[in-house]
Amino acid sequence: MPRSAGAGFFINHVILGIFCPHYKGLSHPETIVTDMSEPIAATTISARALARSFGTHVAVNNIALELKRGEVLGFLGPNGAGKTTTMQMLTGNLAPTRGAISICGIDLLEQPAAAKARIGYLPEVPPLYRDLTVDEYLTLAAKLHRVPRARRAEATANAKQRCGLADVGAKLIGNLSKGYKQRVGLAQAIVHGPDVVILDEPTVGLDPNQIREIRGLIRELGGLHSVILSTHILPEVEAACDRVQIMHHGNIVYSDTIAALKQFHSGATVLLGLRRPPPLDELAAVPGVAAVEAVEPTMFRVQFTPGSDPSEVLVARSVASRWDLYQLKPAQTSLEDVFVNLTQTEQTETS
Amino acid sequence: MIFTIAGKELKALFASPLAWVVLTVVQVIVGYAFLRRLDDFLRLQSQLMQMASPPGATELVAAPTFAAAAVVLLFAVPILAMRLIAEERRNQTMVLLMSAPVSMSEIVVGKFLGVTAFLLVVVLLTALMPLSLAAGTRLDYGLLAGLAAGLALLAASFAAVSLFVSCLTVHPVAAAIGAFAALLGMMLTGEATSEGLRARGWHLAAELAQVFSPVKNFEPFGKGMLDSYAIACAVLLIVAFLALAIRQLEAARLRG
Numbered sequence: 001m002p003r004s005a006g007a008g009f010f011i012n013h014v015i016l017g018i019f020c021p022h023y024k025g026l027s028h029p030e031t032i033v034t035d036m037s038e039p040i041a042a043t044t045i046s047a048r049a050l051a052r053s054f055g056t057h058v059a060v061n062n063i064a065l066e067l068k069r070g071e072v073l074g075f076l077g078p079n080g081a082g083k084t085t086t087m088q089m090l091t092g093n094l095a096p097t098r099g100a101i102s103i104c105g106i107d108l109l110e111q112p113a114a115a116k117a118r119i120g121y122l123p124e125v126p127p128l129y130r131d132l133t134v135d136e137y138l139t140l141a142a143k144l145h146r147v148p149r150a151r152r153a154e155a156t157a158n159a160k161q162r163c164g165l166a167d168v169g170a171k172l173i174g175n176l177s178k179g180y181k182q183r184v185g186l187a188q189a190i191v192h193g194p195d196v197v198i199l200d201e202p203t204v205g206l207d208p209n210q211i212r213e214i215r216g217l218i219r220e221l222g223g224l225h226s227v228i229l230s231t232h233i234l235p236e237v238e239a240a241c242d243r244v245q246i247m248h249h250g251n252i253v254y255s256d257t258i259a260a261l262k263q264f265h266s267g268a269t270v271l272l273g274l275r276r277p278p279p280l281d282e283l284a285a286v287p288g289v290a291a292v293e294a295v296e297p298t299m300f301r302v303q304f305t306p307g308s309d310p311s312e313v314l315v316a317r318s319v320a321s322r323w324d325l326y327q328l329k330p331a332q333t334s335l336e337d338v339f340v341n342l343t344q345t346e347q348t349e350t351s
Numbered sequence: 352m353i354f355t356i357a358g359k360e361l362k363a364l365f366a367s368p369l370a371w372v373v374l375t376v377v378q379v380i381v382g383y384a385f386l387r388r389l390d391d392f393l394r395l396q397s398q399l400m401q402m403a404s405p406p407g408a409t410e411l412v413a414a415p416t417f418a419a420a421a422v423v424l425l426f427a428v429p430i431l432a433m434r435l436i437a438e439e440r441r442n443q444t445m446v447l448l449m450s451a452p453v454s455m456s457e458i459v460v461g462k463f464l465g466v467t468a469f470l471l472v473v474v475l476l477t478a479l480m481p482l483s484l485a486a487g488t489r490l491d492y493g494l495l496a497g498l499a500a501g502l503a504l505l506a507a508s509f510a511a512v513s514l515f516v517s518c519l520t521v522h523p524v525a526a527a528i529g530a531f532a533a534l535l536g537m538m539l540t541g542e543a544t545s546e547g548l549r550a551r552g553w554h555l556a557a558e559l560a561q562v563f564s565p566v567k568n569f570e571p572f573g574k575g576m577l578d579s580y581a582i583a584c585a586v587l588l589i590v591a592f593l594a595l596a597i598r599q600l601e602a603a604r605l606r607g
Contacts (some may be wrong), residue, residue, distance in 0.1 A: 091449075091450045092449065092450060093446055093449045093450060093604070094604060095604050095605045112452070112454070113452040113453070113454065114452065115452075116450060116451060116452040116453075117452040119450065121446070121450040123443065123446045125443040127443055127444040127445070127446040127447035128444065129363060129444055131363055131366035131367050132362070132363070132366060136362070140355070140359055141447065141451075143355045144352075144355060144356075144447065144448065144451035144452075144453060145451055145452065146352075146452055188447070
């Protein structure tokens with residue numbers, strides 16, 4: 001099968017490319033492209049009109065999803081929004097009721113083997129065999145993902161090194177702590193150098209240092225692979241992702257880049273603390289202020305008109321008119337704002 | 352890829368205490384049956400000497416030893432097979448196989464071969480006991496080989512049925528009990544159904560019913576016969592249940 005031969009060739013290149021900085025291909029990315037028996041698809045994952053029902057319950061309703069090479073997509077949503085169901089469908093663990101999924105241009109439903117070879121998946125519960133050692137387990141994962149025999153030792157060694165597992169290779173997985181188990185799960189997802197890495201809440205149960213490491217790793221993965229990251233932790237998305245999609249009741253209710261999000265919402269709302277506040281009208285009259293609302297007698301939520309930032313004016317006025325300013329801070333992270341707004345207005349979504 | 356999965360199953364079996372417990376229990380029970388038979392055989396020596404063509408040690412000791420092993424397997428195989436699918440689904444490790452570029456048939460056949468390879472070890476250990484008699488008497492190696500082949504086919508049939516039942520539930524113990532009930536049911540009703548159908552004159556249906564009577568298929572081997580019909584029945588049974596298992600897993604992926 002010429003197609004899978006091409007895929008194998010590609011995977012070798014990617015593995016060598018990520019894992020060995022000295023590998024020639026990495027310093028000359030153009031040579032990889034010209035070497036290819038098939039061109040690298042710019043879109044690594046694309047799902048159209050994807051839907052899934054369980055009986056009468058619609059878990060995922062007609063969503064579309066697209067991911068470009070090198071992009072990190074943050075996948076957000078409250079519990080039960082359909083995130084895990086979507087991820088199970090994208091990885092071929094669950095058949096969609098309707099819709100099409102293609103991985104690097106290969107249809108997941110028509111050619112599951114070729115498409116799955118390009119995906120690495122870390123589910124919510126890492127699929128670990130407690131009775132195997134880390135080395136045995138990663139070798140098994142590499143074999144299952146058709147990493148050629150000659151590259152296997154190298155691929156597992158590098159996956160271990162990247163996930164900080166170099167010292168625990170000979171330990172039984174059942175004896176590892178939760179954080180290490182999570183890392184083994186992550187190593188399993190990247191051992192074959194997939195084009196798309198899908199991570200379902202990868203930082204749950206880790207300590208803050210480990211979370212930082214994993215985030216760093218996700219950023220690093222985003223360089224060559226595409227990553228879909230599902231999480232509840234909003235700062236994580238702002239720190240690690242290029243783009244964000246919010247899911248609610250099986251629909252995608254928001255999709256934008258983090259950059260656009262930050263630009264649009266930067267300083268949009270601030271909390272202003274004044275010990276001797278003036279009447280609300282006076283505050284609202286400051287140029288660039290769209291609305292003012294008293295949270296407490298001395299605390300105000302000031303909303304700016306889009307694109308303007310009258311913080312300095314507010315400080316200057318406060319000094320001039322002796323309002324006794326004691327606090328001025330952004331009201332919420334921008335993403336949290338969007339998330340809460342979209343997922344708490346239940347009625348508008350369902351109708 | 353099939354052999355990767357089969358190898359993984361074997362490794363997982365031997366990494367867990369289950370395999371060693373099963374091997375020990377089989378050895379103790381079959382060893383006891385073997386020694387009892389050997390004792391009887393030695394006590395009956397004087398009477399046997401007076402017969403015109405007395406049955407040998409293979410017929411009187413080896414055949415019942417293999418029959419005892421078959422009974423023990425009836426209990427052991429469902430427990431070994433419950434791990435295959437039900438426990439993997441319960442521990443959520445099935446995802447590793449389902450996300451890998453491996454087809455459902457490769458998963459099922461690989462798992463079947465893995466557990467069957469383990470059962471071949473049991474057959475081999477059982478065969479070693481009568482083989483040890485070669486030190487003191489002449490053995491009928493043809494009959495011994497027939498018995499071993501029969502037990503291997505029987506074990507594989509049990510494994511296929513138990514593997515299918517393992518696909519039906521995510522509760523390992525329910526899978527084990529279900530598989531045991533299915534095997535026992537087939538044993539008890541298979542032959543009676545076959546005879547009943549034959550009495551009504553439905554010969555073809557009667558022959559087909561024999562496919563679902565794995566123990567009946569074992570009988571010709573015990574007489575030293577390599578019955579191609581019995582072999583065909585066993586192979587048909589295995590293929591049928593593996594196909595059902597694949598279908599069941601595919602359906603589970605659709606159903607969620």
